[in-house]
Amino acid sequence: MRRHPLLSSALALLLLLPATLAAQKGGVRRGFWLGGGIGEGSAKIACNICVDERKSGITAYARMGFTATSTLRVGIEGSAWQHKEDDVQRRMLALAGTVYLYPSPRSGFYVKAGLGLAKYRIRDDNQNPTQTLTVQAFSGQLGLGYEFRVLKDVAIGPWANLVASTGGSVRIDNTVTTVSSHLSLVQVGIGVTWH
DSSP: OOOOHHHHHHHHHHHTOOHHHHHOOOOOOOSEEEEEEEEEEEEEEEESSOOOOOEEEEEEEEEEEEEEETTEEEEEEEEEEEEEETTEEEEEEEEEEEEEEOSSTTOOEEEEEEEEEEEEEEEETTSSSOEEEEEEEEEEEEEEEEOEEEETTEEEEEEEEEEEEEEEEEEETTEEEEEEEEEEEEEEEEEEEEO
8 A cells, every 4th residue: 555645744734733723613604615625545346357456546525515504514526536556547436415414513523425426447558458447336425524714714624535336337448247346435635625
């Protein structure tokens, strides 16, 4: 598993923020919001013909939505992950409608859940001709995070997310097979939200 020293350092700094930031009360959530984050992810495809290990790589998300109440946000989130090793490139994309629940109106802690689609692609340039395996399936997401207010309308914080799917058909190049597969992506990182 390849380590990303910059990401590890940033996560360590974030977790070691002064107690004054940890004790700071967040503002009341309202209106339109958008956010983005970057981190490290680990993805895997599992099927009868797939011999693939869980691989680590860079991951990111972008999301936006509106605040329904001071403890509930509704939005749409897109996630991406990539891993390249030798001439084999793996990518996973996910798009989901999501809800974010903040148990306390003044706390930055949240949990989230979502439903959508996920697509996984492996491209092997070692094969002649190049071979591509893709899977697209309905997916679910579960996650959590914490937002520290750094400005009136800006918050940063750590996040973790799981995207998982089942029942996606495997395509090899342009041929649909009868093989079913399961996808999973675990993500951790740092994000920023604008209110």
